[in-house]
Amino acid sequence: MAQFCKQCGTxxxxxxxxCDECGKAVNAASSPSPAPAPAAPAKPAGAGVQRRHVMIAGGVLAVVIVAGGALAWLLxxxxxxxxxxxxxxxxxxxxDEAARDKLLCLSNLPYQKEEIRVASYxxxxxxxxxxxxxxxxxxxxxxxxxxxxxAQSQFVYALAAPGKAALRGDKLCVAKGVKVASVSGxxxxxxxxxxxxxxxTAKLALTDEAAWLAKSPDRALIxxxxxxxxxxxxxxxALVDKQWQVTDRAQMHEAAMAMAGAMRNASGAQGAGMLDKLKSLFRFGAHPLVGKWKTSAGEVLEFTRDSMIDEHGKASKATFTAEGNVVTILSEERGGMPMQVSxxxxxxxxxxxxxxxxxxxxQRVRD
Structure with a gap:
């Protein structure tokens, strides 16, 4: 059966x-159609949801770990x-205003008076x-x-306006406050x-220092x-409610007594020695002046629990009040005038x- 050229009809x-007439290729084998690409495997319907759940769970776990660490730190x-x-x-x-005033104020003279009269001698x-x-x-x-x-000569000092402004009650004060500059212990x-x-033991620095003190040429002496x-x-x-707080010596004394009592029950006489050691460390027993002291002139003074003995060996009854590293002494022989030892x-x-x-x-004299 005859076939015809699709281009010229021959x-x-x-x-x-x-084709003998136009030369066009006839009866050319048709190119095979490309094989269809394999279908991508179908994803499980819940894969994306599972991944989101894993991410959420990981985030929650991280938050719990961080929160737990923060809570442990706070507690x-x-x-x-x-x-x-x-x-x-x-x-x-x-x-504590009273504690501040003990550090910042002077009460050695009646500063609240309008005039202070001083004998010439x-x-x-x-x-x-x-x-x-x-x-x-x-x-x-x-x-x-x-x-x-x-007739005796005396000098009259009249309080000036800046002096009145520097008073807190009957005390002369050099600043409004203090802060810790360094601490040990x-x-x-x-x-x-x-x-x-x-x-x-804390070294303190003044805050809100009085203007008169800052300008005074005798600041260091004051x-x-x-x-x-x-x-x-x-x-x-003491560590109270998981925070360090300043406590009073009476509370610390009670703690020392409890500790020493427990040690005494456990080890007999050894506990008494520990109590003496604790008293010495925290000054719970006698005041820290007990003992003999020598002046730079070579005179020897002695302090007991309730008396003081001067360089001539004369003893007089006295009361001792310790506040920090300062001991105030009231002796019957001095008419009630206090002395202080720093x-x-x-x-x-x-x-x-x-x-x-x-x-x-x-200077302390060691026996």
């Missing part, structure tokens, strides 16, 4: 490959450190008031005669009766007259003060 045999007791002790002491001094008091005159707190003294059978924490305690002239205090601290950190040297003035430097 007939050709069935086995012809090209853990505060560590003994310079930061925690500084925070505790700063909080104590900020809240009382050179120590006059020197101190002359310092305050240079600081602008008092007017220059006026010399007067006391009259009477035996956090490395010596002890367990007493199940409570952690420590004795901190600061030396403060009860803690070196602005260094010793305070007992001890060094080692308790081996001390400064004896009378009326805010330094009288002598003492």
């Amino acid at each position: 007939a050709h045999t069935p086995d012809a490959r090209f 853990a007791p505060e560590a003994a450190s310079a930061g925690s002790f500084s925070r505790a002491i700063d909080a104590h001094l900020a809240a 009382d050179s120590s008091t006059r020197q101190w008031l002359d310092i305050l005159v240079r600081g602008g707190l008092y007017n220059a003294p006026v010399e007067q005669s006391s009259g009477g059978w035996i 956090y490395e010596q924490v002890r367990d007493m009766g199940g409570q952690q305690v420590a004795m901190a 600061l030396q007259r403060l009860p803690h002239g070196d602005l260094e205090v010793q305070l007992p601290l 001890l060094s950190n080692s308790n081996n040297t001390a400064t004896l003060m009378l009326g805010g003035l330094r009288i002598a430097v003492l």
Whole structure:
């Protein structure tokens, strides 16, 4: 059966490959149609949902771990450190006005009076008031005669306006507050009766210093007259409700007694020795002046629990009040005039003060 060229219509045999008329290829084998691409395997319908669930579960687990760590940190007791002790002491001094005044105020003279009269022979008091005159707190003294059978000269110091502004009640104050500059003692924490305690030594710095003090040419001398002239205090601290807090010595004494009692029951006489050691460490027993002291002039003074013995061997009854490293002495022989002794950190040297003035430097005598 004849076949025809699709281009020119010329007939050709069935086995012809090209048209004799136009040369177009005829009977060309049709190219095989490409094989269909294999279908992608069908994804399970829940795969995406499962992946999201895994991601959500992982996120929840991470949050739980972080929250658990944060909770453990919040519930853990505060560590003994310079930061925690500084925070505790700063909080104590900020809240306790009486404690601040003991550090920042002078009460050795009746500063609330409009005038202070000083005998001409009382050179120590006059020197101190002359310092305050240079600081602008008092007017220059006026010399007067006391009259009477035996006329005595005295100097009258009148309180000036800046002096009135510097008063808090009947005390002369040098600043509004203090803060901890450095602290030690956090490395010596002890367990007493199940409570952690420590004795901190803090060096303080003034805050809101009085303008008259900042301008005074005798600033260093004025600061030396403060009860803690070196602005260094010793305070007992205890871990209460997982935070370090300043505590009172009575509470620490009770803890020491409980600890010593337990040790005494456990080891007999050894407990009594431990109590003596604790009393010495925290000054719970007798005041820290007990013993003999020598002045720079070679004179020897002795203090007992309730008396003092002067360089001539004369004993007089006295009461001792310890506050930090300062001991106030009231002797029956001195008409009620208090003396103060400021001890060094080692308790081996001390400064004896009378009326805010330094009288002598003492050195402990070891037997």
